[in-house]
Amino acid sequence: MPASEPAPKSESAPPPGLPRGWVLGGLGLVTGGVLALHRFVPNTPGRLGSLLETFLFWLGPFTVLLLLCAAARRSRTALIALLVPVVAWTASFGPLLLPGDPPGARELTVLQHNVADDNADPAGTARALADGGADLIALQELVDPALTVYRRELAPRYPYHSVHGTVGLWSRHPLGPTRALDIKPPDIAEPWQRGLRAEVRTPYGEVAAYVVHLPSVRLGATGLASARRDESAALLGRILATERSARVILAGDLNGTVDDRGLAPLTSRLDAPERGLALSYPAALPVARIDQVLARGGTVARIRPLPATGSDHLPVLARIALDMAPPSGG
Known part of the structure; x- marks a missing residue:
């Protein structure tokens, strides 16, 4: 009987001394x-x-x-x-x-949406947003003549609103003083207004509401171009550091996820949602949530996406459980 030949070694076998896998x-x-x-x-x-x-x-x-x-x-x-x-x-x-807690007392709902300046159906978008039933609606990329449409369509259910530049806030509750925010990166020479602060007089007490749109980022051969976004976030972080209201809500297109260190000036001062992924961009196949709702003096209990509109972003709806109002004069 001829001696049997040794079986050939498997091409996928690990190098000597290393385990499989x-x-x-x-x-x-x-x-x-x-x-x-x-x-x-x-x-x-x-x-x-x-x-x-x-x-x-x-x-x-x-x-x-x-x-x-x-x-x-x-x-x-x-x-x-x-x-x-x-x-x-x-x-x-x-x-x-994980599933979120059921709605409780002292809760506000906030809808955040970049409506896109090239939105072909602003009226349909406005009606869809109003049907979301939020207490507050924060919008970005508001431009004429679409801005007139949003004002008209949202007015019946949101009688209070404020617009500064291309960002706006619509509210079911009365608004107090509002002002524009200077968050423009220093190297932008053209007119650029993408931030506002408004006092919202809710049934649970006053809330400082911020609506912002940070500069876009671009991914190219040299990596992520986010310098302007980071500068704008730093400017906004300095404003938030001086905010005296115990309850703060920030809604906006931040062009970054809450894990992105470029947004640390914001996420170090405000809390991110506890439940929900709510991937919001791009609307056709969302891979990241860059539309954010953050809070202080309250918990963003859950955030979820809403159906697509005429924008390249998905709307996101957040539930915010407000903390007990501080004592008067405290």
């Missing part, structure tokens, strides 16, 4: 490290840290793909290593997927 396991450990330590990723060159944080949520689906590959290869090593990103992602984003 070591590549998948390594990818899992790197993914988990990025999720847990993304703040340590440098922001230069090309705002790499901000770019990563914009799409941090999607490391979850990527981890699921790695898990499926590890299961197909029956690699215990990879499956154990992939527990690291599973735990890290769940700690960061898991609470957003």
Whole structure:
């Protein structure tokens, strides 16, 4: 009998001394490290840290793909290593997927929407927003002649409103003094007004409402161009630092996610939603929530997207549970 020839080695066999699935396991450990330590990723060159944080949520689906590959290869090593990103992602984003608490007392609803300056159906958009039933509606990219349409269509259910530049606030409750906010980056020479502050006299006490539209960001060969957005956020952060009202709501197109360090001047002073993903941009296939509702002196209990309008953004609707009003003179 001729001696049997040794079976050929599998092309996919790991190098000597390494367990099966070591590549998948390594990818899992790197993914988990990025999720847990993304703040340590440098922001230069090309705002790499901000770019990563914009799409941090999607490391979850990527981890699921790695898990499926590890299961197909029956690699215990990879499956154990992939527990690291599973735990890290769940700690960061898991609470957003939980059901919110039922509505309670002292609660306001805020609808945030960038209506798009090229919206072909402003009347239909306005009617859809009014049907959302919010207490406050914050809008961006308001331009003539569409602005006249929004005023006309929203007036029956929202008798109080204020517009400064291309941003506006509509309210079911009376508005006190309103003013424009100077959040224009210093290198913009042309007229540019994208922020307002209004006092809203709600049944639960006064609330300072901010409506803003931060500069756009662009993704190119050199990375994420977000310098203007970051400068505008820093200017707004300084204004918020001087805000004396105990209850503050900020609604706007911030052109960034709440994980993006470029928005730290805002997210360090105001709380993000506790429940809900509400991916809002682009409307055709949303990959990120850049339309935000933040609060101080209250909890953004839940945020959710509404059906598409004629805009390239989806509207988002947030429920805000206000804290007990401070004592008079306190």
